[in-house]
Every structure is written in C-alpha cells, then in structure tokens.
Amino acid sequence: MKSLFLSICTLVITLQAQTQELANFEWSELSNSTVVGAQNPELVFPSESGFTVYSVEDIGSQFYAPKIIYITKFDVSGKSLSTIDFKxxxxxxxxxxxxxxxxxxxxxxxxxxxxxxxxxxxxxxxxxxxxxxxxxxxxxxxxxxxxxxxxxxxxxxxxxxxxxxxxxxxxxxxxxxxxxxxxxxxxxxxxxxxxxxxxxxxxxxxxxxxxxxxxxxxxxxxxxxxxxxxxxxxxxxxxxxxxxxxxxxxxVSTEGFYISDCKVIAYNNSHYILGFATDNAKPVVSMGGAKDNSFFIYNISEGQLVKNQEWSKETVKRVLGKGYIDLKVKDILIDNENIYLIGDCYSKDSEAIEGKNFEYNYTHRFGPGIIIKLDINGNVTYDVPLNYSEDYLNRMEVLGSFYPFLNNGKLFVFANEKESKLKNKKIVMGYDKINAKAIVLKSFDAEGNIETIPFWNSKTGGAKKYTTFAPTQTLQITDKTFYIYAIGKEMHKFGKMILK
CATH class of the missing domain: 2.120.10.10 (Neuraminidase)
Known part of the structure; x- marks a missing residue:
C-alpha cells in the first residue's frame, strides 16, 4: 500500500512538472491600477517589440464628468515607454x-x-x-x-x-x-x-x-x-x-423563430447571419429573459434560413436543462470550410451605493458558454457547452469570459479557473486561497471533446498582491506567443505567455 501511495505521488508530481513546462510566463512588475492613466486598460497592437494600451477615464468624480483618453506604449517586457493623453x-x-x-x-x-x-x-x-x-x-x-x-x-x-x-x-x-x-x-x-x-x-x-x-x-x-x-x-x-x-x-424572424443575438459574416461572395434564437420570446420566461434553445444560419443574399437547430441533448443535460439566458455572440472564427460560432451568457445588474449620489456597484455575470462547429451549409459537427458561471464586481469585469483562437486548424480557449475546482478539493482558509485561479488552456478535438490543461506556474502575485489572468485581455503575437493582462484588488501587471 505504501509503495502504491508513493507511485501515485510520483505520478502526480511528474504530471504537474510536465504541465508547468507547457508554457513560460514573463511578468512585469506589479503596479497600482488605480492611478490616473491606468484605470481602464485595453490592450491593442501586439508585435514582437511590444504593445499599446489605451484607457478612457473620467475627469473628476462627477456623474457626468467628461472623458480623457490616455495611450501608453509598452515594450516586450511590459515596461512603459511613453504616454500621451487627449480630450x-x-x-x-x-x-x-x-x-x-x-x-x-x-x-x-x-x-x-x-x-x-x-x-x-x-x-x-x-x-x-x-x-x-x-x-x-x-x-x-x-x-x-x-x-x-x-x-x-x-x-x-x-x-x-x-x-x-x-x-x-x-x-x-x-x-x-x-x-x-x-x-x-x-x-x-x-x-x-x-x-x-x-x-x-x-x-x-x-x-x-x-x-x-x-x-x-x-x-x-x-x-x-x-x-x-x-x-x-x-x-x-x-x-x-x-x-x-x-x-x-x-x-428574418418567423412564428417560433425569434432571434436573440447575431452577427453578419461574408463567405464566398454571400452574406450570412449567424447567431442564437428562441421559439418563445416572451420576456417573462424564466429568470427575466427568454431561453435561447437553438442556433441558426441565415443566407441574406438568398433570403433563406439555412439551418435552425436546437441544442443537442447532451448540451441541454450539461446546462441542467435551464437553457441559455442572455446568450450573446462572442465571436465567429472561420477556418477554410469550418465555422466556429462562439457564445457566452452575459448580463449586468446595478445597485445604488447607499449614501452616495449617482454611484453604483455593478455585478457582471458570465457563463455558461457554447462552442458550435458547423459549415456554411448548416452541417453541424458539434455543439459543446463551456459549463462555468462567474460573477464579477465593477472593474473586475475584465476577468470574465474566455479567449478563443485557432492554431493550425484546431480550436483553443484560454480561461482562468479556480484552483480548488481544478484540484478537486475545497479551500476554506484565506481570501487569496479561496479565489486563487490558474490559467487553463482548453483544446477541442474533431468531435468537440475538451482537454483542459492548467498552468500552475502562471502565478502573478502573492498574499495581498494577488492578481488573476484576464482572458478577455489576451493578444496573440505569433502562433504560440501572447501578451496577457492580470488584475486584482488595486494591483495589476502585464505579461508574455509562450506556449511550447
């Protein structure tokens, strides 16, 4: 029994070591995310030499305060080079x-x-x-x-x-x-x-x-x-x-086919709408919103509904039969004849802060998500749910959702998940440990099966300086190199992630 226990421990340590070697992380220094010019960073223009960040901020604290825009250029290590601002x-x-x-x-x-x-x-x-x-x-x-x-x-x-x-x-x-x-x-x-x-x-x-x-x-x-x-x-x-x-x-809509959210794409000199729909759009249905129970593709050029398909039984089962509420089209990725329709549930609530004028707390709700692989003729390979649900308060909204990308004809998703879930155990002591998260890479095979690889070496901070990877703030430089952003409490940092 002792020998078996040691073998299992050795296997776990070996697997974790292999996982750690799948990605390298190069992080900049932690800095204050509440200072002027860095309060609402958005990453753009990735290159081998660096990236750019813009931040739209209020001038003063009044509710109708005018805006000022800050734009900062960073080098490849996440060090700021120059900043300009304008109104x-x-x-x-x-x-x-x-x-x-x-x-x-x-x-x-x-x-x-x-x-x-x-x-x-x-x-x-x-x-x-x-x-x-x-x-x-x-x-x-x-x-x-x-x-x-x-x-x-x-x-x-x-x-x-x-x-x-x-x-x-x-x-x-x-x-x-x-x-x-x-x-x-x-x-x-x-x-x-x-x-x-x-x-x-x-x-x-x-x-x-x-x-x-x-x-x-x-x-x-x-x-x-x-x-x-x-x-x-x-x-x-x-x-x-x-x-x-x-x-x-x-x-476009007909009896029993009501579009909730969609986007337009061009494909082979024709235009199409892809998105999500419901057969019962009455707003009072289930928790304040209509249940999305299908995805569709519509040929605008020919004025024809190509396909309106309900979720598979497996998908319905994995989202507990509740359907998708507040489902939005997150992205549409096209790879030759394959089209990936990617959705994410999102809603926002606000609550006035007691004792303050025109100041509110905003709760941002994400998940579950959905990945659908199909072709332009409506032939569906799979629809696979990403079964997660997270609430984020105010500026932590950037941590929500996930980042999909294609690499050599294969679909991948970056996200962050709680370590307690990944390690299948409960952590009850300490705020940072309860909320500790790791970057994960989800890969999809030809049938839509998902493999989740956690990067335990993705830590971006320590006690009282804890920061978490933001999947919505990810920029791809090359096939395997990405700029990433992490935020937590009043600290944040930029980083470079290199897949092996």
Missing part, C-alpha cells in the same frame, strides 16, 4: 459623448458626438490615433444632423469591415410624427475619406422603438439588423441591405 471635442462649452472606439490597421478611431440647441446641430466627430507616429489627429467632423432640440437629436451607429479598410456610419434622423424612418448611410475609407452616401426612406415608422445593429463588409455592402417589439411575445427581426443606392428589406 474629446468641446462645442459651446459642452463636452462630446464617447460613442465608440474602433481598432483599425495600427490605428485607433475615437468616435464621439455632441448636440447643442444653440447652434441647432448634432455633430459626429472622429479622432484618429496613429500607433506608428504616436500622434492624434485633429478633430474630424464626419456628419452633422440639424436639430431643434437636444432630446430629439437623432442617433449615430458606426461599424468597420473585417479587413479594417471600410467604415460605415448609420445616421438616424430626428423623430417626426406620422412619418417613415429616414436614414443616411455613409461609407468611409481607413483615412475617413467619404466613399459613398445614400439617404433611403424605409418602410418602418420613424419612432425609435427598436434596436439596430450595423455591419459593413469588405465589399462595402452595409447590413442593418433591426429589432422591433422586443418587449412583446412575438418580436420582429428584419435586415436592411444597402448596396450603393439599392436598398433591400427582408423580414
């Missing part, structure tokens, strides 16, 4: 509101707008940061909507193509009673020089009692996914396709 535009002493930040080809695009009654216009602005020159452009006025009052000043939506060469801007003009929806759709190149503009009047009422999502493809074709009656039992999803001056509207 959003101001007109008539009124600060612009940040709409969207888009990462282009070695450039960052900051879109904002400000509506002022005094001069009767709502202006869409853009500022471009060039990562090569480390400079920010002068403010660009992309579009102006004439207005009569600020609370009816129209809306802007912005999107970029997958090749990062084309931008689309959707302009929803101010609401006018008893009229149809009038929009402007513009496309721009990577320098924000206008390529096209069309001004269609749609068949929908001009009330903005719906949700619109904008997509633009590499060929310059614009698709708008429109949702109506989202609070009713039978919501309607339509798609508007704009090619030059040609505008085509088609209704």
């Amino acid at each position: 959003l535009p101001i007109r008539s002493r009124k600060d612009a509101t940040l709409l969207k930040i888009i990462e282009g080809d070695n450039k960052l695009y900051f879109f904002s707008h400000v509506a002022v009654k005094k001069d009767g216009k709502n202006v869409l602005y853009a500022q471009i940061y060039d990562n090569e020159t480390d400079q920010v452009s002068d403010t660009i006025e992309l579009y102006t909507i004439p207005i009569e009052k600020v609370n009816n000043s129209g809306f802007f939506e912005i999107a970029i193509s997958s090749d990062k060469n084309t931008f689309a801007v959707l302009v929803n003009k101010p609401f006018v009673k008893k009229t149809k929806e009038a929009i402007n759709v513009l496309t721009f190149d990577e320098h924000l020089k206008k390529l096209s503009e069309t001004s269609p009047t749609l068949s929908f009422g001009s009330e903005r009692a719906y949700k619109e999502t904008l997509f633009v493809e590499n060929d310059g074709i614009v698709n708008i996914i429109k949702k109506e009656d989202t609070s009713k039992k039978h919501p309607i999803t339509s798609i508007i396709t704009i090619k030059g001056n040609d505008v085509n509207e088609q209704k």
Whole structure:
C-alpha cells in the first residue's frame, strides 16, 4: 500500500512538472491600477517589440464628468515607454459623448458626438490615433444632423469591415410624427475619406422603438439588423441591405423563430447571419429573459434560413436543462470550410451605493458558454457547452469570459479557473486561497471533446498582491506567443505567455 501511495505521488508530481513546462510566463512588475492613466486598460497592437494600451477615464468624480483618453506604449517586457493623453471635442462649452472606439490597421478611431440647441446641430466627430507616429489627429467632423432640440437629436451607429479598410456610419434622423424612418448611410475609407452616401426612406415608422445593429463588409455592402417589439411575445427581426443606392428589406424572424443575438459574416461572395434564437420570446420566461434553445444560419443574399437547430441533448443535460439566458455572440472564427460560432451568457445588474449620489456597484455575470462547429451549409459537427458561471464586481469585469483562437486548424480557449475546482478539493482558509485561479488552456478535438490543461506556474502575485489572468485581455503575437493582462484588488501587471 505504501509503495502504491508513493507511485501515485510520483505520478502526480511528474504530471504537474510536465504541465508547468507547457508554457513560460514573463511578468512585469506589479503596479497600482488605480492611478490616473491606468484605470481602464485595453490592450491593442501586439508585435514582437511590444504593445499599446489605451484607457478612457473620467475627469473628476462627477456623474457626468467628461472623458480623457490616455495611450501608453509598452515594450516586450511590459515596461512603459511613453504616454500621451487627449480630450474629446468641446462645442459651446459642452463636452462630446464617447460613442465608440474602433481598432483599425495600427490605428485607433475615437468616435464621439455632441448636440447643442444653440447652434441647432448634432455633430459626429472622429479622432484618429496613429500607433506608428504616436500622434492624434485633429478633430474630424464626419456628419452633422440639424436639430431643434437636444432630446430629439437623432442617433449615430458606426461599424468597420473585417479587413479594417471600410467604415460605415448609420445616421438616424430626428423623430417626426406620422412619418417613415429616414436614414443616411455613409461609407468611409481607413483615412475617413467619404466613399459613398445614400439617404433611403424605409418602410418602418420613424419612432425609435427598436434596436439596430450595423455591419459593413469588405465589399462595402452595409447590413442593418433591426429589432422591433422586443418587449412583446412575438418580436420582429428584419435586415436592411444597402448596396450603393439599392436598398433591400427582408423580414428574418418567423412564428417560433425569434432571434436573440447575431452577427453578419461574408463567405464566398454571400452574406450570412449567424447567431442564437428562441421559439418563445416572451420576456417573462424564466429568470427575466427568454431561453435561447437553438442556433441558426441565415443566407441574406438568398433570403433563406439555412439551418435552425436546437441544442443537442447532451448540451441541454450539461446546462441542467435551464437553457441559455442572455446568450450573446462572442465571436465567429472561420477556418477554410469550418465555422466556429462562439457564445457566452452575459448580463449586468446595478445597485445604488447607499449614501452616495449617482454611484453604483455593478455585478457582471458570465457563463455558461457554447462552442458550435458547423459549415456554411448548416452541417453541424458539434455543439459543446463551456459549463462555468462567474460573477464579477465593477472593474473586475475584465476577468470574465474566455479567449478563443485557432492554431493550425484546431480550436483553443484560454480561461482562468479556480484552483480548488481544478484540484478537486475545497479551500476554506484565506481570501487569496479561496479565489486563487490558474490559467487553463482548453483544446477541442474533431468531435468537440475538451482537454483542459492548467498552468500552475502562471502565478502573478502573492498574499495581498494577488492578481488573476484576464482572458478577455489576451493578444496573440505569433502562433504560440501572447501578451496577457492580470488584475486584482488595486494591483495589476502585464505579461508574455509562450506556449511550447
């Protein structure tokens, strides 16, 4: 018996040693994540020589405080090299509101707008940061909507193509009673020089009692996914396709097929919608949301539903038959004829902080996730759940979810998991030990079977300086090299991870 025990111990130690050798980690020094310029870091532009981080922060503590943007360049070891900062535009002493930040080809695009009654216009602005020159452009006025009052000043939506060469801007003009929806759709190149503009009047009422999502493809074709009656039992999803001056509207949802979340892709010169759906969209269903019970692919170019398939029995069983609630399309990865539709459940709650004005605690809920492998004709290889669930408070949101990537035709996922779960034991003493997590690499074989490899040598801090790997803050440099970010309490650090 003693000999058997020693053999098992030797095997465990050997396996752990082998696991440790699967990845190397090179971490920068721990630093304070609450200092100005480093409060909300977002990693971009990975290269062999380093990476860049931008952080959007409030100026002052007021609820409607204006924003300031900090951009810092780091070397390959995670050491900061230089920092610049700039503000959003101001007109008539009124600060612009940040709409969207888009990462282009070695450039960052900051879109904002400000509506002022005094001069009767709502202006869409853009500022471009060039990562090569480390400079920010002068403010660009992309579009102006004439207005009569600020609370009816129209809306802007912005999107970029997958090749990062084309931008689309959707302009929803101010609401006018008893009229149809009038929009402007513009496309721009990577320098924000206008390529096209069309001004269609749609068949929908001009009330903005719906949700619109904008997509633009590499060929310059614009698709708008429109949702109506989202609070009713039978919501309607339509798609508007704009090619030059040609505008085509088609209704996608049907009885028993209600789209919850989706994205548009281009494949072999055709456009498709992929996403998740339910057959019962009544909002009161189960815990405040509709259960997503299927995934689908829809051919926009042919106006045809290719496949709407319910979850496999094994998937339903592994998520305890509760279905997926608040399921979002996290990513769509394409590898030759294989398409990976990747989803993650996400919801957010807020609660006012007692005794403070306009200050809230935000709870971010993630999981479970889902990985679906299929082809463009709707032939499904597998749908596999990632059965996890985590809640994160406020700035720790970046720890949630996971990071999928392809390598030599194989799907991998980076995530972090509690050591107590990985080691199949309960840890009850000490905050850091209870919450201690390790980076894990999940690999998927051809049938969707998952192998989970923990990296025990991924530790990023010690007692009272504990930091945890953030899977949503992972950047791939080469096939096996990644920049990573870790955060915890008031400390954070950057690192480089090298797979063997």
